[in-house]
Amino acid sequence: MIIKIKKLVKSFGDLEVLKGVDLTVLKGEVLVVMGPSGSGKSTLLRCIAGLEPYQDGIITLEEKNILNYDRKKLVQKIGFVFQQHNLFPHLKIIDNISLGLIRTKKMTKKDAYDIALKVLEEVHLKDKAYNFPSQLSGGQQQRAGIARALAMDPEIILFDEPTSALDPSLVYEVKETMVELAKMGKTMIVVTHEVDFAKKAGNRIIFMKDGKILENMDPETFFKTEMKYEIA
Numbered sequence: 251m252i253i254k255i256k257k258l259v260k261s262f263g264d265l266e267v268l269k270g271v272d273l274t275v276l277k278g279e280v281l282v283v284m285g286p287s288g289s290g291k292s293t294l295l296r297c298i299a300g301l302e303p304y305q306d307g308i309i310t311l312e313e314k315n316i317l318n319y320d321r322k323k324l325v326q327k328i329g330f331v332f333q334q335h336n337l338f339p340h341l342k343i344i345d346n347i348s349l350g351l352i353r354t355k356k357m358t359k360k361d362a363y364d365i366a367l368k369v370l371e372e373v374h375l376k377d378k379a380y381n382f383p384s385q386l387s388g389g390q391q392q393r394a395g396i397a398r399a400l401a402m403d404p405e406i407i408l409f410d411e412p413t414s415a416l417d418p419s420l421v422y423e424v425k426e427t428m429v430e431l432a433k434m435g436k437t438m439i440v441v442t443h444e445v446d447f448a449k450k451a452g453n454r455i456i457f458m459k460d461g462k463i464l465e466n467m468d469p470e471t472f473f474k475t476e477m478k479y480e481i482a
């Protein structure tokens with residue numbers, strides 16, 4: 251078991267956003283998180299990544315409370331891909347990817363470059379290694395963001411609506427890259443409204459509403475009953 255969450259409660263002031271969430275994620279699992287806007291999906295991811303304090307409950311990563319991890323260690327173990335890629339505009343793609351390896355893992359530039367080129371190959375972007383982010387399309391930028399997360403060789407990668415800020419014509423390539431990662435056995439939690447990604451790559455779907463998990467089941471069963479829910 252990689253992640254175990256018990257009775258997680260998170261509020262922003264008076265607003266209770268997560269109301270006792272229980273969840274486990276197994277190694278190699280692709281968990282898809284769906285649910286209407288405001289149901290707490292992003293907040294759940296941010297809590298798992300250690301980016302948000304919470305009021306009650308416990309989150310463990312590999313049996314250890316995430317609050318007891320050194321921040322640098324947690325960043326290595328939990329990758330995060332956001333809606334926007336957050337690449338540094340003044341750094342070439344290869345340097346964007348190497349930065350974390352050099353700073354956090356204390357690698358030499360040569361070793362970091364070797365890994366950066368390897369992960370860029372995995373997302374089919376090796377030929378863009380020496381370009382700046384502005385020279386890439388939105389979909390390529392997002393794939394570079396995925397490569398940056400992969401470079402750290404995390405135990406799990408969290409995706410927060412990675413395609414929602416993209417032009418519709420660019421969604422496909424990012425989705426396909428994520429399907430490939432899923433097939434490689436990466437452990438992933440993916441917040442998305444993309445039904446075909448969930449069907450193709452998801453092992454399990456959770457459906458959230460008002461800060462609670464209403465359903466937790468395999469995609470086939472979930473989509474048989476899909477009409478019950480407003481997914482987006």
Ligand SMILES: Nc1ncnc2c1ncn2[C@@H]1O[C@H](COP(=O)(O)OP(=O)(O)OP(=O)(O)O)[C@@H](O)[C@H]1O
Pocket residue numbers: 262265267285286287288289290291292293294
């Ligand atoms: N930093 C914050 N301060 C105050 N309220 C917040 C903050 N972040 C989120 N919220 C509130 O918490 C609730 C859940 O937000 P969250 O972003 O987790 O939902 P979501 O399911 O990811 O929605 P969406 O699909 O629109 O991204 C919303 O009501 C939101 O307004």
